[in-house]
Amino acid sequence: MGMGKSAIFDIYKKNMRNFAGFLAFLFLANLGFMVLDGERVSAVFVPTLSASVDKTEASLNGRSMLLYANGLSESRFNFKVTRNLKSGYVATLSTETDETALMNETAGGSTKISSIVNAKKLNDFTENSWGYKVVGDDKYDSIPGVSTPKTLITTSSYGWSDDAKEIQVGIKIGNNLDSGKYSNKLIFSVVSNSYEPRAIMAKGRDFNDKLASLDSNQQHYGSYRYKDFVHHIKRSESAPEESVQTKDISADDSDYPILAWYKPAENTVYFYSTEQKIFLNKDCSYMFTRFKNLTNIDFVKELDMTQVVDMSGMFYDMASIESLDLSFFDTKNVTNMSDMFSNSKKLSSINFGDFKTSNVADMSRMFYGLSKVTNLDITMFDTSNVANMSGMFSGMRGLANLDVSNFNTSNVTNMNSMFSDMNISSLSLNNFDTSKVTDMMSMFNGMSKLNNLDISRFNTSNVNDMSQMFSGVSKLSSLNLSHFDTSKVTNMRYMFGYMNSLVNLNITSFDTSNVKDMSSMFSYCYKITDLDLTYFNTSKAKDMASMFSGMWELTNLNISSFDTSNVVGMSFMFSGAKKITGLNLSHFDTSKVTNMNGMFENMESLTELNISSFNTENVEYMSSMFKGLKSLQNLDLSHFRTEEVTRMDSMFNGSNKIANLDLSSFNTEKVTYMSEMFRDMTNLVNLNISSFDTRNVTSMSRMFSYLSKLATLDLSNFNTSKVTDMSNMFSNMNSLINLNISSFDTNNVTNMREMFYYVNKLTSLDLSHFNTTKVTGSGMIAMFSGMNEIKSLNVTSFDTSKITNMYNMFFGTYSLTELDLSSFDTSSAQSVSNMFQIYGSDIDKDKLERIYVNNDFNVSKITEYSSIFGGRKKLRGGNGSFLADPSTADLSWLRVDRPGVQGYFTRKP
Known part of the structure; x- marks a missing residue:
């Protein structure tokens, strides 16, 4: 279908007695319509096409043109389709004929207004010439004749819209123009392209959803429909019966419907169209995704694929498909193959035949997760236009070899995770052109069997992300990157992390002037012994967390040139560098650091640590900062500012050579966690924490556990009002003889498990001020177990109504002569096994004779009660009752001993 519109341009010129010059007029006539049949009307779709001009008349004064405007005139009108x-x-x-001039229609007239020949501006027109332009263009163009029309608008695909152009006509006339009428016609032609009606399949995702809806009995997961019922998809030669429920799986712009229906007895979906040829939609993305039981797609052979441009995710996550024959695929127009086969875990064989990939721009994750594929022949691939190869072969663990020698990567910008998690041992990429690549993140990450890698020709001049690039390449022993240009790289996080076999690393050419993230850069490079980074420019670095963590064999580390003025994160920076003996960080600027968690953790050989320059005023986290420093004897932290610190848990845990620790300068007002803070400091004899403000601390679990040489601990300044966990707080303090916890507020404590476990030198403990109403469940298991020397223990304030397990609570307390449990409520107790037990040589040391209670224990819920009184041979009930073998006592002995009722308890007077 098409149409045309004409414009008649007339100029009149004659002598006028009233004017010294000439008078001229320009006239734009009304436009007419003509319709040309170019597009057939289909069964579903009715095409329409129309055109208009907004201006039907134009005029100009020729005399004014000559006298005041150098004979120039312009006129505009809008043309709309x-x-x-x-x-x-x-x-x-175009003009109506090949005559492009404005002709003088007056009899005997010989002059004309000719079309300009070359594009030019109006001021450059010769006299008596005209031209046109589309508004916005810089210059006017020549008037086209009918044989050489000029295209104003062209479209080639579906459209439902208005298209418009603003046309401008320019004229220049001179004094030598003869009198007369000058005219010509401009013809606007609009012709539609030829079109053949088609039956077109729905877009990939729509096809997927529509087939999933064919079985109303299928389960839903939110909006997602399971498609387990589809085992086969076949084309039917005949239409379904009228009684069959169908779904139209044609595209919105299809000229004919395509009906689909499901036959449960065959687990088959059938489809039918009146048209012999059915076209696949240009968008086939995720067409068969998650068809769990579909094992072949042979029906596609009957469909026309010539229009397909998007095959992304087409076979994504097909759980049962084992082989794909794509030799019949027409992919010459496809631009997107991302995720095409991704995650189809049983797929082991793909026949590409004569696959055309010359137009493909995206191959990202194309074969991602295909762990069963053992052979992949992609030698026919044309990758000259591919820009994205991220994750392309990631997770292909079944491949032993990969030949990409034919790959043209000159346009690739993204190689993120391209070969990650593959099991190949050798990879040659010396043909790769990486000059446009910006992202190499995780490119070889997790290639745990790779021992030979040729990247000698890599051009990395445009790369900005190398994070995790070689991370987990655990068999590679040598890596020469001396040719790498890293001037644009901003991220080197985990770049060499977990390269467990790496011995030789050449990165002397590295320009790190733009790197912001160096976290875990060399972490767990076990075998590197020497690392000289004096050439590193770290002025922009913000994160150095775990940078050298786990470098077990590292003995020499030169970071004397490090500029840390912008670093915020230093957590675990040197953690696990077990063989470094000395570390001089006196040049470190830590003024912006907020996280020092685990910074020196487990540097077991460290004997000298110079952190005298450390500014810690902004640090919020110091958990495990000095944990496991087994060789360090002295640590001066008098200059530390800790007013912003919220976590100090395990801060000095396991630093067992330090004998004296003065933390009197510490401000701990904001600290919430102190669990295991001094745990396992087995040589500590002097600890000054007199300035500690613990008002916000919630956990003190194992805080002083295994301080086996500390004899005195004064915590009278402690505010424990917010503490909920005191489990193992003092456990195994084997030398402790003086403990002041008189200020303890236990109103919010829920766990006191093993709180005083094996504090075996302490002789007296008054806990009458303890409030245990919130302690629940197993929160008192072995609380006083192993307190061998305790002679006086006051627990008369204890509320045990919520305790379910009293296992080993007073185990081994052989120095006690009596025990007052008059406040104990065992109504919730389920286990009292070994509650008072002693054994072995302790039996001969036992002094316990009386246990006082107010009433019999409530045993209604107790199910575990083995050896409750085991070894307590001196213990007697209030009426003198006892057993020759106390370990045989059952629940009936958890009573007040009285006439007629035997028990091991004595009623409190």
Whole structure:
């Protein structure tokens, strides 16, 4: 279908007695319509096409042109096309004939206004010439004749819109123009492209959803429909019976419907169209995704694939498909193959045949997770236009070899995770052109069997991300990157992390001036012994967390040139560098650091640590900072500012050579966690924490556990009002003889398990001020177990109504002569096994004779009660009752001993 519109341009010129010059007029006539049949009307779709001009008349004063405007004039009008077409159209401009001049129609007239020949600006027109332009263009163009029309608008695909152009006509006339009428016609032609009606399949995702809806009995997961019922998809030669429920799986712009229906007895979906040829949609993305039981797609052979441009995710996550024959695929127009086969875990064989990939721009994750594929022949691939190869072969663990020698990567910008988690041992990429690549993140990450890698020709001049690039390449022993240009790299996080076999690393050419993230850069490079980074420029670095963590064999580390003025994160920076003996960080600027968690953790050989320059005023986290420093004897932290620190848990845990620790300068007002803070400091004899403000601390679990040489601990300044966990707080303090916890507020404590476990030198403990109403469940297991020397223990304030397990609570307390449990409530107790037991040589040391209670224990819920009183041979009930073997006592002995009722308890007077 098409149409044309004409414009008649007339100029009149004659002598006028009233004027010294000439008078001229320009006239734009009304436009007419003509319709040309170019697009057939289909069964479903009715095409439309129309055109209009907004201006039907124009005039100019020739005398004014000559006298005041150098004979120049311009006129504009809008040309608009309204269309609803599938095939597009072409709109052109020309004169009615090949005569392009404005001709003098007056009898005997010999002059004319000619079209300009070359594009030019109006001021450059010769006299008596005219031209046109599309508004916005810089210059006017020549008037086209009918044989050489000029295209104004062209479209080639479906459109439902208005297209408009603003046309401007320019004229220049001179004094030598003869009198007369000058005219010509401009023809606007609009013709639609030819079109053949088609049956077109729905878009990939729509096809997927529509087939999933064919079985109403299928389960839903939110909006997602399971498709387990589809085992086969076949084309039917005949239409379904009227009684069959169908779904139209054609595209919105299809000219004919395509009906689909499900036959449960066959687990088969059938489809039918009146048209012999069915076209696959240009968008086939995720067409068969998650068809769990579909094992072949042979029906596609009967469909026309010539229009397909998007095959992304087409076979994504097909759980049962084992082989794909794609030799019949027409992929010459495809631009997107991302995720095409991704995650189809049983797929082991793909026949590509004569696959055309010359137009593909995206191959990201194309074969991601295909762990069963053992052979992949992609030698026919043309990758000259591919820009994205991220994750392309990631997770292909079944491949032993990969030949990409034919790959043209000159346009690739993204190689993120391209070969990650593959099991190949050798990879040659010396043909790769990486000059445009910006992202190499995780490119070889997790290639745990790779021992030979040729990247000698890599051009990395545009790369900005190398994070995790070689991380987990655990068999590679040598890596020469001396040719790498890293001047644009901003991220080197985990770049060499977990390269467990790496011995030789050449990165002397590295320009790190733009790197912001160096966290875990060399972490767990076990075998590197020497690392000289004096050439590193770290002025922009913000994160150095775990940078050298786990470098077990590292003995020499030169970071004397490090500029840390912008670093915020230093957590675990040197953690696990077990063989470094000395570390001089006196040049470190830590003024912006907020996290020092685990910074020197487990540096077991460290004997000298110079951190005298450390500014810690902004640090919030110091958990495990000095944990496991087994060789360090002295640590001066008098200059530390800790007013912003919220976590100090395990801060000095396991630093067992330090004998004296003065933390009197510490401000701990904001600290919430102190669990295991001094745990396992087995040589500590002097600890000054007199300035500690613990008002916000919630956990003190194992805080002083295994301080086996500390004899005195004064915590009278402690505010424990917010503490909920005191489990093992003092456990195994084997030398402790003086403990002041008189200020303890236990109103919020829920766990006191093993709180005083094996504090075996302490002789007296008054806990009458303890409030245990919130302690629940197993929160008192072995609380006083192993307190061998305790002679006086006051627990008369204890509320045990919520305790379910009293296992080993007073185990081994052989120095006690009596025990007052008059406040104990065992109504929730389920286990009292070994509650008072002693054994072995302790039996001969036992002094316990009386246990006082107010009433019999409530045993209604107790199910575990083995050896409750085991070894307590001196213990007697209030009426003198006892057993020759106390370990045989059952629940009936958890009573007040009285006439007629035997028990091991004595009623409190």
